Amino acid sequence: MIDGKRVVAWTPYGRRRTYSILFQYLRRDFEDGLIDEVWLYMNTDPQGQEDDIAYAHQLAAEHPTWVQLKHRPEGVHLGHLPKQRYTGLAYREMTDPDTVYLRFDDDVVYIHEAAVENLVRARIQMPAPTAVFPIIINNAICSHFLQVCGKIPMEWGEVKPYCMDPTGWANGPFAVRLHEMLLDHIDAGTVPELYLYQDFPLQPGTQFSVSCFASRGEDYAALPEPGVLVPDEEESWHTIHRPLATGAPNILRGDAIVSHWSFFPQHPFLNNTDLLDRYRGIADKAVA
Structure with missing residues (x-):
């Protein structure tokens, strides 16, 4: 618990390759x-992901008191949509008003040791936003603010405050440089040098890639149907529709840092490096 609130870290789960790194930090x-509990919201295909599914069940069996598998609600069908569209259904599980929920993509591969505490405290202290985000390395809007604050060289390519900015979202060599920068700071013990000098509000209606954020169970509990998002696509609800409805900006917290591995246009570049192996080695040391 943090300041009297339970903390549940949850993930739309699908990939053992990267989640096995993330899990070291959650542990x-x-x-x-x-963190009080870790939830894996199973967002896998029954065929072709047998190893991924087996790994999730292994974690739940090895840590039965604090690791739980969650599943899509029975009887709810969204039609022939890609599985990524089903993650918004997970919030039906998140209606405890005394809990802060931390969402992590299954390819978040680094959590700074101060990130969870700082992010949850910010979430508790600022009740108005729909979501409070950490500094996410490899997130276009975060890269924009890091560049504005002089943390990322403009020579790498200018990043505009747009979640699918061509440089910040789709440029593979730029992503490689970001990860190299963070890994060098981790090795040197200087990650806080990447902190922003303030928190930044995100204008209501600003789409933001939701690789990691903190939200409140009481907000989901207060919906007309508790935990039911309308629209049900979680990124649109949290970063566009809900902030516009409330008039309260989401917040980018300046003193919490995590790292998101890859957007799909970056895959060919990142997968041709040893960077994921470097992240794995650092994660293993975190629980050694």
Whole structure:
């Protein structure tokens, strides 16, 4: 618990390759008393992902007191949509008003040791936003603010404040440089040098890639149908529709840092490096 609130870290789960890195940090923060439960919301295909599914069940069996598998609600069908569209149904599980929910993509591959505590405290202290985001390395809007604050060289390519900016979202060599920058800071013990000098509000209606954010169970509990998002696409609801309805901007927190591995246009470039192996080695040391 943090400041009297339970903390549940949850993930739309599908890929063992990267989640096995993320899990090391979640285990560290559970053992440090910052996280109370870890949920894997199963967003897998029954065929072709047998190893991914087996790994999730293995984690739940090895850690039955704090790791839970969650599944799509029975009887709810969205038609022939890609599985990524089903993640908005997960919020039907998140209606405990005394819980802060931390969402992590299954390819978040680094969580700074101060990130969870700082992000949850910000979430508790600022009740108005729909979502409070950390600094996400490899997120276009975060890269824009990091560039504005002089943390990312403009020579790497200018990033505009748009979630699918051609440089910040689709440029593979730019993503490689971002990860190299963060990994060098991790190795040097200087990750806080990447902190922003303030929190930044995100104008209501600004779409933001939701690789990681903190939200409140009481907000989902207060919906006309508790936990039912309308529209049900989670990124649109959290970053466009809900902020426009409330008039409250989402917040980018300046002193919490995580790293998101890859958007699909970046895959060919990142997969041709040893960067994921470097992240895995650092994660293993975090719980050694």
